[in-house]
Amino acid sequence: MLDARKKNVLLAIVQDYIATAEPVGSRTIARKYKLGVSPATIRNEMADLEEMGFIEQPHTSAGRVPSDRGYRYYVDHLMKHEELTMDEEKLVLNSYLSKVQDVGEVLRCTGNLLSQITNYTAVVLTTHYGKGRFKHIQIIHMGPGQAMVVLVSDSGAVQHRIIDVPDSIGPEDLDTISRVLNHKLQGKSIKNIRLTLIKEIYLELARQKHVLNMAMDLIRDGLDVKTGEKVYLGGIFNILNQPEFHNVEKVKTLLSLLEQEKELSNIIEGVFDARGVTVRIGEELENESIKDCSMVMASYGMDGKPVGGIGLLGPTRMDYARAYAVVDYITSNLSLVMERLLRGRGK
Amino acid sequence: MLDARKKNVLLAIVQDYIATAEPVGSRTIARKYKLGVSPATIRNEMADLEEMGFIEQPHTSAGRVPSDRGYRYYVDHLMKHEELTMDEEKLVLNSYLSKVQDVGEVLRCTGNLLSQITNYTAVVLTTHYGKGRFKHIQIIHMGPGQAMVVLVSDSGAVQHRIIDVPDSIGPEDLDTISRVLNHKLQGKSIKNIRLTLIKEIYLELARQKHVLNMAMDLIRDGLDVKTGEKVYLGGIFNILNQPEFHNVEKVKTLLSLLEQEKELSNIIEGVFDARGVTVRIGEELENESIKDCSMVMASYGMDGKPVGGIGLLGPTRMDYARAYAVVDYITSNLSLVMERLLRGRGK
DNA sequence: GTTAGCACTCAATATAATAGAGTGCTAACA
DNA sequence: TGTTAGCACTCTATTATATTGAGTGCTAAC
Structure with missing residues (x-):
């Protein structure tokens, strides 16, 4: 599709523009990138590349700038894949070693790591809660009339909630309910808990009438968990360093987008099914307010099933090779950490 | 200290500057604020006020702008206290009604409310975890070799954490440990748990040797909770609307401050002991990067004891009267919500 | 003590002039 | 046929220069 020299010219333009943020002229290319031809020749090539839509001119007397399409071609065909430095890899591993207490903490830490290493804004997403499967429930008696429900899903999300209970219900009753629920709910999809189980619970607990009502209430209200995803951001202000x-x-338009978690999660969820790292460039993001931005994303998960995703947000002029390497490295480590966290060291 | 007319002039300057963000000239004051005197007279008063340090001139041919000291005088002596509109109060109450599941959710919601109503940036802080007192612990068996520790403090903070346990320990053992710990730790300061209790636990569990080691490990590692405060931000980008x-x-300097949670919490913790709403203006915040900002803060809590604080961050030119009213209204409601949340409806 | 009047200051805006980077095109060259 | 030197042309960015206008401080009169 593009002959070797055109590829080289395009590559030079993309690399130079990524590095300098200034439109790239024919003379610059000839001088810096030694293609063995004169600026005039390069100008001809550039005219062709422009006609094909890979580069554009901000105005008549400026150099060329890659278009979305140009970046796309670069990412798909020209980009050299990088690796992290030893120091950076060590930084990631150490952070994860010291933070393996709690899923939320790990994800927050991931956001910070991503932004710290790359200087771009990081977005870390956990999966929709309702998509997880039930793992464990426990109702803890905390005092007269008060209890706490703790609900754990197999994706590692933990929800807790304080509820009121009738004074007549004691710790043992709560244990009973917990046991029954655990038994019945094992492996069920959390989203469907309410629909499927009312009948069964009823049968199981019919003999202990005073506990039954409580259990019913619990299923109706207590398990009505917030189903939204959670979004962690890191290095929001990094984006301000970009010219x-x-x-x-x-x-302003960018930051207001970052506050709308819904939008962000839609974007990232779109790549859950993809293998490896996905790059969305400019208009490909299909969102007016970040049409000058790109995102490098990947999903992390357990047993190959995605439970969340991470993304790096930068200008379309971002350093794709580096972002790609970082996202790749961090997702694979994050997946490991999550597995360890949810299964215990032994398994 | 200031005669009535000087007060009126100062008030006019502050009000006008807050409203317009433009330096205020003598003619504007005479025209808009009908003090019954001519611009020339006002100029004389302004010269006095400037000499006293209440106002300053950006440059010779500009109007006057309040100084930190001017704002301070305004807040202390001139400001009229406002109230929220019915609609706004309703908005607050409704939000709280629908979000009373979980402390974290309530605080996040508070941040959003604050920023939404005022268009300033909101900071919501929970108290230092270690300052809370122990309320309840439960170790939940989740599968072979794996358990979850849930720790609740009286300030409502809940910590959960997945731990590994020896395969030989079953659910009943974990219950035993939970029971002993609950008994021994009741009401103790969380910060001191580790120091005070190792001996006692030892005596209590000495007979069940196989459980003892596990309990010890738990105290050493499992309860080593993160002691940092948590900071929730709302409407970060609101600040961008200020000219x-x-x-x-x-x-950039401001946003980088907002990412340093430590700094923020120091500022807000400084007002924990104060009654009611506190205003810190410009340099009073003692932080170079926000010397052009002010914060209107108050603490919320239970039984008069503060468990956290909220703050509105804006330019020194912010609308203090309004921010004051909002912070006041929201802290008192937030305190109520927290009490209800942690004690159950009946009490 | 108050006020009108006026010269003065200084930022902000508008206007013009200049420099410089980069292009496209043409014509000559290999 | 592809490459290149040369040159006129375009357009932004920068600098220099006027112009405007809000607002002041001071003085002298009321």
């Missing part, structure tokens, strides 16, 4: 965001209006 | 932040450099 394309020296204008406050742009920053 | 004083049209310059990206300022935004």
